[in-house]
Each structure stands twice: as C-alpha cells, then as structure tokens.
Amino acid sequence: MRERAVQTVNDLVQRIARQAELPLPEAIPLPAQAYWDPGLYELELERIFRGDWxxxxxxxxxxxxxxxxxxxxxxxxxxxxxxxxxxxxxxxxxxxxxxxxxxxxxxxxxxxxxxxxxxxxxxxxxxxxxxxxxxxxxxxxxxxxxxxxxxxxxxxxxxxIWQGFIFVNLDGLAEPLEMSGLERVLDKYDLANWRIATVVDWGETKVNWKIMVENYAECYHHIGIHKETLQPLWPIGTVELGDEQGDDWFFSRMKAGAETAAGEEDGHLLQPSWLPPQRDLSPYQRSQSLLMVKFPMFMIVPSPDITFWFKAIPTGPETHRLEVALLVPQEHFDLEGREDGVQEAADFFRTFQGEDASINEFVQSTTRSANASGGVLHRHEQAIWQLQKYLASRLSEAGSTTSR
Missing domain, CATH: 2.102.10.10 (Rieske [2Fe-2S] iron-sulphur domain)
Incomplete structure (x- = not known):
C-alpha cells in the first residue's frame, strides 16, 4: 500500500514554486497537501490574507x-x-x-x-x-x-475603494491596489453605479479556500458537474481565455451558446438575461459574461444585467465561508419586475452553486489520499496555473524560513 509522504511547509512552498515555473502546456495541479496543511494555512494567513488586498x-x-x-x-x-x-x-x-x-x-x-x-x-x-x-x-x-x-x-x-468594493490590507504594507487590468476588460461596465439587490448566504463549507477559487475560475468543469446548467448557457467551446492576464488576476469570456441564446445582433449571439442589460453595452458585451478573479479571493462575474460577487473568507485549513451578492445597475432599482428577475437569478445560482459545493467537498475529502497526485491541467484550467504563480510569489520568501 502506498504511504502518503507529508512534506514540511518549506518543502511544500518550494514545490509550489517549482510547479509555478512550468509552462502552461506542462502545468499540473497543486500538491494535495496544500489543501489541508495547517502550517501552510498559517503562512497563507500571514503572507496573503494579512499581507495582500x-x-x-x-x-x-x-x-x-x-x-x-x-x-x-x-x-x-x-x-x-x-x-x-x-x-x-x-x-x-x-x-x-x-x-x-x-x-x-x-x-x-x-x-x-x-x-x-x-x-x-x-x-x-x-x-x-x-x-x-x-x-x-x-x-x-x-x-x-x-x-x-x-x-x-x-x-x-x-x-x-474600487468601483464600490471595499478592500482592506491588514498589515498596512501592501502596494496601492492595482486594478487597471480588470478595468480595461470591464470597458463600459461601471460597477460603482451598481447596487446589491440580494445576497445568498451560503454559510461555511468544509472546503479549502484554494479549491473553491480554482473551481470558480475554470470553465472546464462545465462539461461535467454543470452539463445541464452552465454548459448549455456557456458551452466550453465558446469560452475564450482572456487575451491579457496579470501576475495576480485572470479573466475569461463566457459567451452565450446557440442552444440558449436570446437572439443575434451584429453577428453576436445574445446572452439571455433576467433584467434589461446595462445601458450602452455593445452587442459583443451583451453576448457574454466575464469571469474575473483578482487573487487571492476577489471573484466577480459581470453580466449585462446582473453581476455576481462571490465574497469568500477562509475560516480554517479546510473551511471557508461564502456569501454571493447579486448586483444590478442602479437604474434598474425602480424597474417593474426587478424583484422577480433577481429572485430567478438567485434560484439559478443556488442550483449551480449546489453542484459546485458538492463536488468541491468531494475533492476536499480525498486530498489526504496517498493516491492524490500526478494530475495534469487542461488549457481551460489556466487560472489554476496562475494561482500557483501567485502563491509562489507571496509564500516563497516566508516559506524559506518557516518549518513545521
């Protein structure tokens, strides 16, 4: 029977750093120990959640x-x-x-x-x-x-404060918050003029924060756990990885599929919506939702009518809390039927989030297995590779002097 080799925090951080240097076609998942190790979690709290935005x-x-x-x-x-x-x-x-x-x-x-x-x-x-x-x-x-x-x-x-979102840096030593890359991608979206319409409190889940972020940021699993929910809406074949990325952020364009499109304009299949789209968005922008993440855990999905903000907070080596806010343009708050549209969107979220939560818990439950190793990443899992680069950049310096 195979025995699980438990690494020191030093060794684990160094392994993450080596993996982060691999080119994307050769990228592999994080070591399974990274999803439950208490020592690594303490280092993440100090270097990431106290040291970053x-x-x-x-x-x-x-x-x-x-x-x-x-x-x-x-x-x-x-x-x-x-x-x-x-x-x-x-x-x-x-x-x-x-x-x-x-x-x-x-x-x-x-x-x-x-x-x-x-x-x-x-x-x-x-x-x-x-x-x-x-x-x-x-x-x-x-x-x-x-x-x-x-x-x-x-x-x-x-x-x-950026576009209405409040960021904190606990140790007070971080460089000023840099969001220019996301702003270029957002283009005509101005989320400062959007407001929270409702919040779904998902509560605490027995899942490491990195598993949650990885699952959120990749669309490859649409063909699996979401084959009847998100795959018809945003087929993996229509998802485009962003043409520019940063050291600590990632995005992709989830374009509407032919099966569920609400129509076509200027050659673009329009994404179905629960509410009227934000004014001044082009047909191209109305054909898609943006999947955006600013590491470690700022996750938003701007869509023409509703933006989903995933507010996740780590609570332990193998747990996190999640609230998801649904934002709508300020101009829609007096719109007749708004509450019904928001409710339908929230119900749809609960459906696919239930799928995500269950599969994430399954992943967490097997990370201590001696056989949890040797995986490979698909190109649509690029965000996981970028998360590794982020982790390496934040943890390596501290990891060189920390041990279990």
Whole structure:
C-alpha cells in the first residue's frame, strides 16, 4: 500500500514554486497537501490574507451615517463604518483598553453583524468611540497621569475603494491596489453605479479556500458537474481565455451558446438575461459574461444585467465561508419586475452553486489520499496555473524560513 509522504511547509512552498515555473502546456495541479496543511494555512494567513488586498464589503452596505458592518478576516475582527462626514472607514473592533470585541458581550445578536450606532461602547469597561474612531470617553481614566485620550482611538485598517468594493490590507504594507487590468476588460461596465439587490448566504463549507477559487475560475468543469446548467448557457467551446492576464488576476469570456441564446445582433449571439442589460453595452458585451478573479479571493462575474460577487473568507485549513451578492445597475432599482428577475437569478445560482459545493467537498475529502497526485491541467484550467504563480510569489520568501 502506498504511504502518503507529508512534506514540511518549506518543502511544500518550494514545490509550489517549482510547479509555478512550468509552462502552461506542462502545468499540473497543486500538491494535495496544500489543501489541508495547517502550517501552510498559517503562512497563507500571514503572507496573503494579512499581507495582500482582500475585498470585504460594498459601500452600499453602509449607506447612512452610523451604519456599520462587522467582518472577520485572518483572526482580525473589523467593522466597516460610515461616519458623520459620509466617509467610509474600516477599524479594528478590538477595544484599546483590554482587547474586548466592541460588538461582543451583551450586544444583541441582531446587532453583532450590522446595524446603526451613534458611537461604539465597549461592553467591558464602557470606553466609547466616535464614528471616526476617536476615543470619546474612558470612565475614570481621563485624570490618570499621562493619559493621552487622542492616542487611544480605534486602530484603523488600511483600506481602498474600487468601483464600490471595499478592500482592506491588514498589515498596512501592501502596494496601492492595482486594478487597471480588470478595468480595461470591464470597458463600459461601471460597477460603482451598481447596487446589491440580494445576497445568498451560503454559510461555511468544509472546503479549502484554494479549491473553491480554482473551481470558480475554470470553465472546464462545465462539461461535467454543470452539463445541464452552465454548459448549455456557456458551452466550453465558446469560452475564450482572456487575451491579457496579470501576475495576480485572470479573466475569461463566457459567451452565450446557440442552444440558449436570446437572439443575434451584429453577428453576436445574445446572452439571455433576467433584467434589461446595462445601458450602452455593445452587442459583443451583451453576448457574454466575464469571469474575473483578482487573487487571492476577489471573484466577480459581470453580466449585462446582473453581476455576481462571490465574497469568500477562509475560516480554517479546510473551511471557508461564502456569501454571493447579486448586483444590478442602479437604474434598474425602480424597474417593474426587478424583484422577480433577481429572485430567478438567485434560484439559478443556488442550483449551480449546489453542484459546485458538492463536488468541491468531494475533492476536499480525498486530498489526504496517498493516491492524490500526478494530475495534469487542461488549457481551460489556466487560472489554476496562475494561482500557483501567485502563491509562489507571496509564500516563497516566508516559506524559506518557516518549518513545521
């Protein structure tokens, strides 16, 4: 019987780096150990999820002054807050006094994830903070010798907003968020003028985050698990890999198939839609959906009428949480029949996501097998190869000094 060889984190990172150097025609999947190893996961948290840009929210989720949204990432409890000056800020939820979560304690369950507040009060010793993060009051502390009230505001989290999406960089050391490549591909799409119409909370799944991202980003599996759902809509034969890629992003064009096309214009088969398309999109743009990923986990599928945003957060070596928001153009919010169209789209999502979730769990369940090795990648799995390059670039330096 074959015995599974367990590698140190150093060896595992070096193996990923070697694979990332292979040309695409020779590309192979990640080592199976990369999908469950606790040491590698800790390294990913430090170097990727604390060191890179991660999308955590949309601006319309905190529409009014005092609105807040709680998010946890890489053991960092945060909250997105809109201030009285209408500015959006992201703060650590950890009280500056004795480290209590400001939304913990006796905070009502309904208020722990989102709500509206005039200020934030620590449930332990009642330190209170304004919406801009500054310390408003520290009971019986203001006369403490040398106590500087201005020095004990909530710690801000480095953040940037791109087309309505809020990104954070936890360690504050990342280069400015670079999205120009995706912007060129989006062309006339302006997602800053789109709004969340509904959210499907998929909950936590027993699947490593990389398995989820790999499955999302490749269309080769349309001919398998999605043969009755996505394959008729976007046949693998019509999917075009993007003609430009970046070191940390990938896209493909999923073009409508003849079986389900809603018509033809200027020689392009038009993609069926649940709502009217965004204004000013060309027939070419209305013939397809864009499958886009900015590593590690920013995943959007802009379509002429509805954009799907996959908000995934790793929760452990073999688990992640997933919410999927359906965005529609702002101009459609007063459209008659909008809610019905969005509901149909959400139901369709639940169908194919159920297929994805089940197959991903099957993959996860066999990654500890001694026989989980020796695979090869199809050209439509290019995103998996690019993910390996991303992982190698982020993990190799730290991996050289880390061991199990």
């Amino acid at each position: 991660v999308c955590i929210a949309r601006v319309e989720q905190v529409p009014a002054a005092g609105d807040y949204l709680a998010v946890d990432l890489a053991a960092e409890p945060m909250m997105v807050v809109r201030g009285e000056d209408e500015e959006i800020r992201v703060f650590s939820r950890v009280c500056r006094h004795r480290y209590v979560d400001l939304l913990g304690g006796k905070t009502e369950d309904s208020q722990k994830e989102r709500g509206c507040a005039e200020w934030f009060e620590c449930p332990y010793h009642s330190w209170t903070y304004r919406l801009d993060g500054s310390l408003m009051n520290a009971p019986e502390m203001l006369d403490r010798p040398g106590f500087d009230q201005a020095a004990y505001g909530l710690r801000p989290i480095h953040q940037q």
